[in-house]
Amino acid sequence: MKIKAIRTTPLTVPYTQPIHTSYGPRDAARVILVEIEDDAGNIGYGESIAGPALQSVKHLLDKTAPSLIGCDPRGVDALVQNAMRDILSLPGANLDLFARRVVAGLDMALWDLAGKASGVPATVLMGGPLHDDVGYYAFINGDTPEELAAEGAKAVAAGAPVIYMKLGRGDDLDIAVVAAVRKAIGGARLRLDSNEAWDVMQARAMCNRLAHFNPEFIEQPVPGTSPSALKQVRQAAPFAIAADQAIHTPADVFAYVSADAADVIVLGPHETGGIALLLKAATIADAAGIRLCIHAVPETQITTCASFHAARTIANIDDANQEMAYLLSESLITAPSLKLINGRLAPWEGDGLGFSLDETAVARAAKRAKEELL
Ligand SMILES: [Mg+2]
Structure with a gap:
């Protein structure tokens, strides 16, 4: 062979x-x-x-x-x-x-x-499945609070238990958007991501304002260059803090969990250099009792399938991971459908990654x- x-x-x-x-x-x-x-x-x-x-x-x-x-x-x-x-x-x-x-x-x-x-x-080669299905959140987009709120309501109506949205558009606009989305999604779980937009002082102030809307975590509120900065935000924030851009490698995971700088690690195969290294990184987070949330980038259904196989073998996988391929205007695969049922994706038949x-x-x-x- x-x-x-x-x-x-x-x-x-x-x-x-x-x-x-x-x-x-x-x-x-x-x-x-x-x-x-x-x-x-x-x-x-x-x-x-x-x-x-x-x-x-x-x-x-x-x-x-x-x-x-x-x-x-x-x-x-x-x-x-x-x-x-x-x-x-x-x-x-x-x-x-x-x-x-x-x-x-x-x-x-x-x-x-x-x-x-x-x-x-491929799951079998990765050590075999620990989970049957895998959970994902709905990533909502739009230009205005009204558009994002409508997207949020639509996602919840379609069965999404967790809503995710980007911040970093300006503090007051961010608050207006989150307020509109929270109102539209009712009691659904809400995750926020400001993609390194703030410094520590601004992040602390924003976390205090955002607490009113009960987010379960915010991703990488400060630049990913400093475990200390994220730790400072984490110590002051009234909800959980996730590390994303800060972490690419198993060694990065070790550094962040050793520094108590994050509640959740957000990491995907395009940062680690593939699944083999993603699995090692996940194991280090698991040893610290911290979940790994699969990260997505502008990728296609090919990556969604690959990440899914990995996620099934990760003991400490989050219950709401990221996938972005469904936001594309067309699919590069004929099967599987990758259709979520109540935010969860079930396995499909086939050797390797199993897609056509x-x-x-x-x-x-x-x-x-x-x-x-x-
Ligand atoms: Mg992120």
């Missing part, structure tokens, strides 16, 4: 409406589809986030791919570590998070291929990406 070929294809899939964050709006998921084929004709699929520049991610993937040819795809952990080391050893390429983003697509494709080649779901790629949707996404590069 040997890897025979690796192909990479840039894809662009627009969102139905822009995603707002404190970093600015996002109009589409831009990824690089990674296909790894073995000598029996099995193909594993993964995706790397095509940022900050599509060409640079594709270049590094294409440069790394030859070292995987001839290797047994079932050695996922070692192959991912070798690929990461290869990228980081390129002169001037020691950008840790960037290397992790590149390698994440290889990791996903390897889990998919290893499962298909072995005739088992929609070749025509992929072709459309590849055409869009090609046009953007012209």
Whole structure:
């Protein structure tokens, strides 16, 4: 069982409406589809986030791919570590998070291929499921308090038990938005995320104002460069504080839980460098009694499927994780449907990651990406 070929294809899939964050709006998921084929004709699929520049991610993937040819795809952990080391050893390429983003697509494709080649779901190779289904929150978007409130009401009516929204639009507007959403969603659970928008003093003041609306946590209210800053906010906040942008690696998780700087760790495969490392990071959080909430970035259904397989094997998985693919204008897969029932996703049949790629949707996404590069 040997890897025979690796192909990479840039894809662009627009969102139905822009995603707002404190970093600015996002109009589409831009990824690089990674296909790894073995000598029996099995193909594993993964995706790397095509940022900050599509060409640079594709270049590094294409440069790394030859070292995987001839290797047994079932050695996922070692192959991912070798690929990461290869990228980081390129002169001037020691950008840790960037290397992790590149390698994440290889990791996903390897889990998919290893499962298909072995005739088992990827979950089995990850140690076997600890959970049957996995919970997710509804991520609401909009430009005004009224639009966000309407989105929140719609999500709750559709069965979402947990609502998540971005802050960082300006303090008074943030409060107005949260007030409108809280009114619209009644007693549903509410999570907030200001994506590093505040300093410690502003974060403390905002947490006091936001407490009135009973959020269960706020994600990364202060820049992710300082465990001390997050700890200061946590010590003063009347609700839980989650670390997100602060954490990319198992070592980061260790640093934050050792410093008592977070109540929840928000982390996904595109930050860790894939699932093999995500599972290690989750175990460290578990040892500290802290939940891991799966993080999503502008990604497609391919990542949703990969993260789901990982989530089922994580003991301390949160009951409301992030997935963003449902916000896209079309799906890159024909199955599974990824439809949530009361905020929960049930497992599906199939070896590897178990999804079927929609070749025509992929072709459309590849055409869009090609046009953007012209
Ligand atoms: Mg976040």
